Amino acid sequence: AQKVTQAQTEISVVEKEDVTLDCVYETRDTTYYLFWYKQPPSGELVFLIRRNSFDEQNEISGRYSWNFQKSTSSFNFTITASQVVDSAVYFCALSDSKAAGNKLTFGGGTRVLVKP
C-alpha cells in the first residue's frame, strides 16, 4: 500500500523567511510519480510540480525548489523568501503508474502561515 507522510501539520513564518516542507513516501512500485499541490482558502488545488521516479534531479521554479532523494524516499519542498500569498495548505501526493490506475495518495497536508 502506498503512504505519504507530511510530518509538519502547521508552519508559521514571518515574511521573507524560507520554509521547507517535508514529505516522505512509501511505495512498492518502481514507477511512480510525486506531486506537490497548493490549496488556498478557496479550496481549489493548484498544481505545483510532478516528478517521476526515474528523475532525481532537483528543480527550481522561481521561489520554489524541490529536493527529491530516492534513497530516503523524500520529496521536500522549499519556499524561498516567503510571501503572505504563500499562506495555504500544501499537499504532497504519490501516484502509481498508469497501468496500476494512476491513483493519487495524498499526505495529510502542511498548513503554512506567512505573517507580514
Add this chain to the structure above:
Amino acid sequence: GAVVSQHPSRVICKSGTSVKIECRSLDFQATTMFWYRQFPKQSLMLMATSNEGSKATYEQGVEKDKFLINHASLTLSTLTVTSAHPEDSSFYICSAQGSTEGEQYFGPGTRLTVT
C-alpha cells in the same frame, strides 16, 4: 493546460434528499476520472475511480449504493449522493486523467452542506 469544471460549486440540501455533482473535462477526453472527498482540515481521500463506459471502482469503506458514479461520456462523470445526511457534508473534488502518464487535472471542487 487542461481544464476540468465542476458543477455546482456549492450546494445545500436537506437531509434525505439526493444531490448530483458534475465533473467535466472541457478541452480533452478523459477515459478515467477520480472522485475525492475532503473533510474540514483534513486531506483528500480517494472515493472512487470512474471509467468511461464501465462501472466505477470504489475504495474500501465507500458505499457504492450511496455514492453513485456515472461516467457516460469521455468528458463527463457524475457523482450522486443519495439520501444525503449531515455527515456527508464535505468538499468533493474530481480529477481527470490526462493522456500523459501521471497527469491528473483537478476540478475546483463542490462544497456540499446537508442540513
